[in-house]
Every structure is written in C-alpha cells, then in structure tokens.
Amino acid sequence: MMRRDLLEREYRKPTAANVTLKRLLNYFRPYRRTLSYVVILIIITTLIQLLTPYLIGQAIDCFVAPTAEESSCRLVAQATKPNVTNLTLVSVFLIAINIASAVGNGYLFYLMAYAGQQVLTTLRNQVFDQIHRLSLRFYDQNPAGDIMSRLTNDADQIATAVNFALARVGSQLLVLFGSVAVMFVIHPPLALLSTTVVPLMLITTMLFARWARYAFRQTRQEMGEVNADLQESISGVREAQAFGREVENIERFKERNAANRDANIRAVAITSALQPTLNLLSVIGQAAIIGVGSLWAIRGTAILGYPVTIGVLVAFLVYLQRLYEPVRVVGQLWAQIQAALAGAERMFNLLDIQPDLTDAPNAKELPPIKGEIIFENVHFAYVPDEPVLRGIDLKIEPGQTVAIVGPTGAGKTSIINLIARYYDVTEGRVLIDGYDVREVTQSSLRRQIGVVLQDNFLWSDTIENNIRYGNLEATHEQIIEAAKLARAHEFIERSPDGYQTELGERGVGLSLGQRQLIAIARAALSNPRVLILDEATSNVDTRTERLIQAALDTLMKDRTSVVIAHRLSTIRNADCVFVLKEGQIVERGTHEELLALKGHYYTLYQSQFRREAEASEQPAL
Numbered sequence: 001m002m003r004r005d006l007l008e009r010e011y012r013k014p015t016a017a018n019v020t021l022k023r024l025l026n027y028f029r030p031y032r033r034t035l036s037y038v039v040i041l042i043i044i045t046t047l048i049q050l051l052t053p054y055l056i057g058q059a060i061d062c063f064v065a066p067t068a069e070e071s072s073c074r075l076v077a078q079a080t081k082p083n084v085t086n087l088t089l090v091s092v093f094l095i096a097i098n099i100a101s102a103v104g105n106g107y108l109f110y111l112m113a114y115a116g117q118q119v120l121t122t123l124r125n126q127v128f129d130q131i132h133r134l135s136l137r138f139y140d141q142n143p144a145g146d147i148m149s150r151l152t153n154d155a156d157q158i159a160t161a162v163n164f165a166l167a168r169v170g171s172q173l174l175v176l177f178g179s180v181a182v183m184f185v186i187h188p189p190l191a192l193l194s195t196t197v198v199p200l201m202l203i204t205t206m207l208f209a210r211w212a213r214y215a216f217r218q219t220r221q222e223m224g225e226v227n228a229d230l231q232e233s234i235s236g237v238r239e240a241q242a243f244g245r246e247v248e249n250i251e252r253f254k255e256r257n258a259a260n261r262d263a264n265i266r267a268v269a270i271t272s273a274l275q276p277t278l279n280l281l282s283v284i285g286q287a288a289i290i291g292v293g294s295l296w297a298i299r300g301t302a303i304l305g306y307p308v309t310i311g312v313l314v315a316f317l318v319y320l321q322r323l324y325e326p327v328r329v330v331g332q333l334w335a336q337i338q339a340a341l342a343g344a345e346r347m348f349n350l351l352d353i354q355p356d357l358t359d360a361p362n363a364k365e366l367p368p369i370k371g372e373i374i375f376e377n378v379h380f381a382y383v384p385d386e387p388v389l390r391g392i393d394l395k396i397e398p399g400q401t402v403a404i405v406g407p408t409g410a411g412k413t414s415i416i417n418l419i420a421r422y423y424d425v426t427e428g429r430v431l432i433d434g435y436d437v438r439e440v441t442q443s444s445l446r447r448q449i450g451v452v453l454q455d456n457f458l459w460s461d462t463i464e465n466n467i468r469y470g471n472l473e474a475t476h477e478q479i480i481e482a483a484k485l486a487r488a489h490e491f492i493e494r495s496p497d498g499y500q501t502e503l504g505e506r507g508v509g510l511s512l513g514q515r516q517l518i519a520i521a522r523a524a525l526s527n528p529r530v531l532i533l534d535e536a537t538s539n540v541d542t543r544t545e546r547l548i549q550a551a552l553d554t555l556m557k558d559r560t561s562v563v564i565a566h567r568l569s570t571i572r573n574a575d576c577v578f579v580l581k582e583g584q585i586v587e588r589g590t591h592e593e594l595l596a597l598k599g600h601y602y603t604l605y606q607s608q609f610r611r612e613a614e615a616s617e618q619p620a621l
Contacts, residue, residue, distance in 0.1 A: 482522070
C-alpha cells in the first residue's frame with residue numbers, strides 16, 4: 001500500500017465514541033478542583049429541582065385540600081382545613097430555593113465554560129505543535145484547508161459541547177435518576193406506571209445517537225473539504241483571474257458546498273426526528289398517569305396500600321416533567337455531543353499521526369560545521385516504487401559553490417531537501433562534516449543552513465520582523481546590516497514606515513525582486529555555514545539581478561553554497577556543476593569543462609543558456 005494511503009487512513013480513521021469521549025474527558029484532569037465545584041453545584045441544584053414537586057404536592061395536601069383521614073400530609077402533624085399563612089410560607093420558600101438554584105446553575109455553567117476553554121486551549125496548542133512536527137511529506141498529501149478546519153470549525157464544535165452540553169447532560173441525568181428514586185419513595189405503583197416509557201425513550205435516544213454520530217462525522221469531513229477548496233481558491237485568486245478560471249472555480253466550490261449542505265441536512269434530519277419521537281413517548285406516559293391516576297384518586301383507591309391524593313397526583317405530574325424533560329434534553333444535547341465527538345475525533349486523528357521524520361533517540365547536537373557535504377549512494381522516492389534520485393554520489397568541499405542543473409523533474413530540489421533533511425533518504429547516506437544528518441538533531445542541523453527559494457514566504461508582519469525571522473535575537477542594527485548586505489536597505493527606507501512597514505499576506509505590495517531581497521537579508525541574518533539557493537535571481541529583472549548577485553557573492557563568501565541554477569551567471573561562478581538527468585548525476589565539472597565534453601550539459605546550454613549569453617553580450621563558448 002502506498003504511504004499516502006496509509007497516512008490518509010490514519011488521518012481520517014473512525015474511532016469508537018466512548019474512546020473519543022474518554023480521551024476528551026482526560027483533558028479535564030488538571031481542572032479536577034473546578035469540576036468538583038461543578039459537581040457539587042449540580043447536586044445542589046438537582047436536589048432543589050427534586051424537592052420542588054414534592055413541596056408543591058405537600059402544600060396541596062396540607063394547606064389547600066387537606067383530609068383528616070389517611071392524610072398524606074407530612075409537613076404538619078395534623079391538617080384539616082386550608083391554611084393561607086403556611087401556604088404563603090411554602091410559596092416563599094419555593095421561590096427562594098429556586099432563585100438559589102438559578103444562581104447556582106449560572107455559576108456552574110461559568111465554571112464549566114472556564115474549564116472547557118482551558119481544555120480547548122490545550123488541545124489547540126497540541127494540534128498546532130503537531131503540525132509543526134509533521135514532515136513536509138504530510139503536507140504534500142493533505143490540503144492546508146482541511147488542517148485549518150480541524151483547528152477552527154472542529155474545535156468550535158468541541159467548545160459548544162464542553163461549555164454547556166456536558167454539564168447539562170450530567171445535571172439532567174442526575175435529575176432523571178433522582179426523579180425516579182423520589183417517585184418510587186412517594187408512590188411505587190404510580191412510579192412504575194410512569195417509568196414504563198423511559199426504556200423506550202433511552203433506546204430511541206441511543207439509536208438516533210449512533211446515526212447522528214455517523215452523519216456528523218460526514219459533516220466535519222465535508223466542511224474540511226470546503227475549507228481546503230476555499231483556502232486554495234483564495235491563495236490562487238490571481239492565477240484564476242489571470243487564466244479566466246473564475247467560473248470553473250466557482251462551480252467546483254458549489255459542488256463542495258452542496259456536498260457539505262447535503263451532509264448537514266442528513267444530520268439535521270436525524271436530530272430533528274428525535275425530539276418529536278421523544279415527545280410522543282412522554283405524552284403517552286403523561287396520559288397514562290392522568291387517566292389512571294385520576295381514576296384512582298376519584299375512587300379513593302389505595303394501590304398496594306398507597307393512597308392516590310390530589311397532591312400526590314399533581315406532584316407526579318410535575319415529576320413526570322422532571323423525568324421526561326431530561327430524556328428530551330439529553331437527546332437534544334446528545335446531537336451537540338455527537339458533533340463535538342466527530343470534531344474531537346478529527347483532531348485526535350491528527351495528533352495520533354506519528355511524524356515520519358523525527359530525531360533519533362540518541363541524536364546529538366551538530367557542532368559548528370565547516371560545510372563539507374557528501375552523498376553516498378543516495379536513493380530517494382517521495383512515493384514507494386517511484387524513485388526520484390538513484391545512486392547519487394557527490395562531495396562538496398567546505399566553502400565551495402556548486403550549481404545543480406538539469407531538466408524539470410530531474411531531482412534538483414530533492415537534493416537540497418535531503419541536505420536540510422526535510423525528507424529522509426530511501427537508501428544511502430547524506431553526511432555533513434562526517435555526521436549523518438539522521439543522527440543529529442534537526443534543529444542543530446537547520447540552524448546552520450540558510451535557504452533562499454524562488455518563491456519565499458513573507459509573513460503578514462513588519463519588514464523588520466520578517467528579516468528577524470532568521471535570528472530572533474538580532475538587534476535592529478544587525479537587521480539593518482543584513483538588509484544592506486542584501487541591497488534591500490534603500491527600498492526599505494523608502495517604504496512608508498521604513499522597517500516598520502506592515503506587509504500584506506505573503507508580502508503583497510512588494511515586487512518579486514524586493515521579496516527576494518528581504519529573503520536574502522533574512523538568510524544573511526541567520527549567518528549559516530551552508531547556503532541553499534533555489535536560484536534566487538530567476539524572477540527578477542536584470543538590474544535587480546545585479547543587486548541580488550552582488551549580495552549573494554558577499555553572502556556566499558567562505559560558505560558552502562548549493563545552487564539550483566537557472567541563470568548562466570550563477571553557473572559560470574560555480575566551482576563545480578552537477579548535471580542531473582532522471583535522478584542521476586550524468587556529468588560534473590566546471591562550466592568550461594562541461595561545454596568541452598559536448599554532452600548533456602552542452603545540449604542543455606544550447607537550449608537554455610545560449611540566448612542568455614548572447615542577450616548579455618557574453619561570448620558563447
């Protein structure tokens with residue numbers, strides 16, 4: 001099976017609901033004290049809810065319609081006539097304890113929201129840390145929009161559940177079991193009649209929950225696809241407009257959005273059908289109590305020695321609300337919990353992916369290097385059985401500048417990826433100063449390597465902070481020196497706020513050449529021993545190229561430099577040129593030596609570089 005298939009299966013695999021829920025609840029362990037307060041408040045407010053119907057029934061039997069014989073009144077020793085004063089006292093007491101219950105409920109939900117947000121912050125931080133530990137191979141195979149969706153939309157679903165749903169479910173379940181217990185204490189026969197529909201309600205809720213979980217898993221996946229498409233469309237909006245592909249992009253997004261809509265409609269259909277079903281069952285239970293209980297009360301029948309009074313009947317009707325309402329509420333909240341579990345599952349799946357590129361258990365810090373690079377019989381493939389590099393052997397001396405040339409797909413970028421260990425070799429070794437790059441820590445390796453690409457990423461931040469990214473400890477004066485070395489100081493000074501000028505996304509507002517100059521300044525500030533250049537001058541005009549080349553000449557001095565070359569000027573200045581074809585080095589030597597061979601490089605020169613030489617009035621050799 002292809003590695004991509006394995007990653008995809010790990011990334012999207014379903015997980016049992018109880019496993020996901022247990023794992024999510026484990027995140028609350030550091031907040032046990034807060035949750036203990038929540039539990040105490042839930043118990044207190046639940047007791048108040050359970051006490052209220054009982055007091056209402058007692059108030060009726062004691063002070064509204066008392067009977068001298070076999071009185072069910074337990075508030076007073078004897079009650080034979082209505083008592084307005086005592087009824088008022090009971091009413092005031094009921095109002096007071098229910099106000100206290102409302103305040104307690106508000107505070108417990110605040111505590112639950114506090115703990116929930118702490119958990120969510122921890123979970124988001126872990127996911128963000130994970131996406132920085134995953135190798136480039138993972139990002140080659142998974143769209144950024146779907147990853148972003150897990151950090152935003154899926155996390156929001158979890159927040160909704162942990163802030164309110166979990167606490168309410170716990171409270172309602174306690175009310176449910178408490179109501180059943182009190183009802184059996186007050187009047188077991190009526191309690192038995194009342195609870196006949198509860199098993200049916202619970203079974204119905206569990207069945208709907210299973211269907212809802214599958215439906216919500218689909219909605220989260222579809223939302224990820226929508227976000228992935230949206231992210232790509234926004235990033236590529238210039239290309240879409242340049243090639244007139246707006247209509248095609250819109251149609252593709254409509255298809256993704258329609259799939260997301262259909263998945264949400266299926267989920268809503270399932271959850272919306274649950275409430276009417278539970279309501280129907282609760283009405284059946286209430287009708288049974290009203291019909292049978294009223295008949296027993298009118299006839300004065302004592303069932304198994306338990307009399308049915310008006311107060312008992314009213315209390316039971318209120319308890320039925322306490323009994324059935326939790327089932328309905330839990331059914332409703334369970335839909336939110338299922339959506340949260342689907343979101344948590346997706347976040348956990350991302351956290352569970354084992355990075356395929358990690359430091360070895362005994363990895364050591366790479367000491368300051370001179371810059372010798374050796375490839376020993378290196379084979380490499382992004383996808384198994386599809387080799388990109390085959391048997392690469394090369395040696396770059398410290399301080400040398402080497403150029404790598406070859407047709408598209410020959411493996412040029414793969415070589416520089418292996419030097420910085422963005423990927424691991426399939427076979428063979430890459431050595432820097434005699435150290436296998438797999439046996440040293442990635443941070444100590446990359447700290448000594450500077451990279452300037454054709455398309456460099458600039459943050460939505462100030463110019464100064466974009467340069468400082470190469471060395472976070474650098475002073476303002478050091479940043480200016482790096483900018484001067486990169487020949488960027490002059491245009492930065494002309495910017496509206498100088499070094500504090502805010503850049504748009506990916507450096508929007510700067511020319512390609514200016515972006516490259518800032519990237520070179522950033523690399524210069526890091527002071528690397530090995531410099532990797534993916535032809536930093538290929539996207540600029542001739543004047544800017546001269547500025548960049550002068551900067552690079554200074555930057556590459558006394559450093560090992562590996563350049564993917566697209567310009568003749570770079571190749572001419574190289575100490576050695578490696579010619580790649582179909583993943584193999586087919587020729588090596590200086591520019592003049594390779595031309596004299598009249599082999600692959602000569603053919604490449606004739607097709608790609610000769611015009612450049614003539615255009616710059618340089619004699620072709």
